[in-house]
Amino acid sequence: xxxxxxxxxxxxxxxxxxxxxxxxxxxxxxxxxxxxxxxxxxxxxxxxxxxxxxxxxxxxxxxxxxxxxxxxxxxxxxxxxxxxxxxxxxxxxxxxxxxxxxxxxxxxxxxxxxxxxxxxxxxxxxxxxxxxxxxxxxxxxxxxxxxxxxxxxxxxxxxxxxxxxxxxxxxxxxxxxxxxxxxxxxxxxxxxxxxxxxxxxxxxxxxx
Amino acid sequence: xxxxxxxxxxxxxxxxxxxxxxxxxxxxxxxxxxxxxxxxxxxxxxxxxxxxxxxxxxxxxxxxxxxxxxxxxxxxxxxxxxxxxxxxxxxxxxxxxxxxxxxxxxxxxxxxxxxxxxxxxxxxxxxxxxxxxxxxxxxxxxxxxxxxxxxxxxxxxxxxxxxxxxxxxxxxxxxxxxxxxxxxxxxxxxxxxxxxxxxxxxxxxxxxxxxxxxxxxxxxxxxxxxxxxxxxxxxxxx
Numbered sequence: 001x002x003x004x005x006x007x008x009x010x011x012x013x014x015x016x017x018x019x020x021x022x023x024x025x026x027x028x029x030x031x032x033x034x035x036x037x038x039x040x041x042x043x044x045x046x047x048x049x050x051x052x053x054x055x056x057x058x059x060x061x062x063x064x065x066x067x068x069x070x071x072x073x074x075x076x077x078x079x080x081x082x083x084x085x086x087x088x089x090x091x092x093x094x095x096x097x098x099x100x101x102x103x104x105x106x107x108x109x110x111x112x113x114x115x116x117x118x119x120x121x122x123x124x125x126x127x128x129x130x131x132x133x134x135x136x137x138x139x140x141x142x143x144x145x146x147x148x149x150x151x152x153x154x155x156x157x158x159x160x161x162x163x164x165x166x167x168x169x170x171x172x173x174x175x176x177x178x179x180x181x182x183x184x185x186x187x188x189x190x191x192x193x194x195x196x197x198x199x200x201x202x203x204x205x206x207x208x
Numbered sequence: 209x210x211x212x213x214x215x216x217x218x219x220x221x222x223x224x225x226x227x228x229x230x231x232x233x234x235x236x237x238x239x240x241x242x243x244x245x246x247x248x249x250x251x252x253x254x255x256x257x258x259x260x261x262x263x264x265x266x267x268x269x270x271x272x273x274x275x276x277x278x279x280x281x282x283x284x285x286x287x288x289x290x291x292x293x294x295x296x297x298x299x300x301x302x303x304x305x306x307x308x309x310x311x312x313x314x315x316x317x318x319x320x321x322x323x324x325x326x327x328x329x330x331x332x333x334x335x336x337x338x339x340x341x342x343x344x345x346x347x348x349x350x351x352x353x354x355x356x357x358x359x360x361x362x363x364x365x366x367x368x369x370x371x372x373x374x375x376x377x378x379x380x381x382x383x384x385x386x387x388x389x390x391x392x393x394x395x396x397x398x399x400x401x402x403x404x405x406x407x408x409x410x411x412x413x414x415x416x417x418x419x420x421x422x423x424x425x426x427x428x429x430x431x432x433x434x435x436x437x438x439x440x441x442x443x444x445x446x
Contacts, residue, residue, distance in 0.1 A: 063222075066218065067218070068210040068214060068215040068218055068219075069210070070210075070215060071215055071218075071219055074219075075218075075219065075222060078222065078223065078226060079222070079226065082226040082229065082230055085230055086229070086230065086233055089230075089233055089234055089237050089241070090233075090237070092237070092241045092244065093237040093240040093241045093244070094240070096241075096244035096245075096247075096248065100248070100356075184360075
């Protein structure tokens with residue numbers, strides 16, 4: 001028997017491309033714009049979002065029949081908020097330098113629509129294991145775009161990839177300059193727009 | 209459908225559980241986090257005093273601690289420039305002790321090689337925090353660093369960059385007759401032939417408000433420490 005059933009596999013793979021939370025649902029782009037200046041911050045942010053999504057989805061799914069419908073949103077939110085604070089505390093203790101750079105954006109995972117959206121749309125209707133996979137898939141889908149945006153911004157804006165200089169010094173000597181626009185938010189918007197465009201063409205998404 | 213009683217019990221329980229989890233994680237990690245914060249402060253003081261990490265000695269928590277303990281003396285002065293004996297920067301709470309100020313001194317083999325003072329004040333978007341370091345003569349800038357600010361990346365956030373910080377090195381913040389005048393980041397480039405260039409640095413184009421804020425709070429903080437550095441300057445002359 002394979003590790004994952006076909007359905008479970010789709011739960012993970014779907015959000016990567018065909019139903020990407022950023023590219024197609026255009027959720028959670030605030031943080032996607034803010035933390036994509038460099039790849040390492042994008043990677044840590046991705047891991048944080050994956051952790052929060054998986055845990056909150058699983059916990060909410062376990063509790064789903066016990067959560068009173070009237071107050072379900074607030075209960076979901078308090079679970080999500082607690083997971084985010086937990087992640088933030090762990091980052092501050094073990095990855096202090098990166099947590100300093102991510103600053104408020106870790107706490108702002110609370111307001112990331114992807115997490116709330118998956119809790120309400122998926123975890124409330126499905127079992128814990130499937131919800132966990134859904135969290136994993138959506139977190140990775142989010143991270144994929146984040147890292148892609150960060151890749152271009154770091155390469156064009158600072159001439160490095162994951163902190164390593166890739167544009168040779170001779171280029172700079174010959175008059176090449178880093179693209180300042182890429183270090184600003186508009187640069188992230190442009191890259192993100194291009195990625196969303198490319199993704200929709202590849203995925204043959206009909207315009208709405 | 210759950211009734212109201214259930215709803216209240218459920219929400220109370222879940223809140224208690226979550227609060228318990230959070231507070232226990234917080235208290236178990238508190239020590240590590242606090243150590244990180246302290247190490248970061250020390251790292252910033254070291255940077256402003258001209259220490260650099262190297263391949264052999266990267267800035268791990270332990271190395272920072274060791275270098276700091278070996279080469280930096282920290283003490284507290286009052287607003288008249290007197291050193292308060294037996295008080296250390298860790299002991300003072302800025303809210304409670306408004307007249308006590310931390311001061312750091314780089315001492316290598318018994319020779320004073322510089323001083324560092326904390327600086328902070330409003331930039332464009334919020335408060336900027338950093339350290340300003342001073343040569344042993346008490347009148348020349350040795351360096352400037354920032355460890356916390358929320359200025360615009362690419363514009364005001366350039367205060368973080370070496371090109372900007374390098375400009376401060378060697379500039380004087382007192383004039384010929386010993387008056388405190390601060391160091392001004394001006395619009396555009398400094399004209400080196402100007403008689404004013406000794407206390408001016410190149411501003412950041414597009415970040416006038418950040419530069420203005422920085423000029424103001426640097427002068428304000430230097431004024432706070434001026435009585436101490438007046439003594440330093442006097443001793444150096446005599």
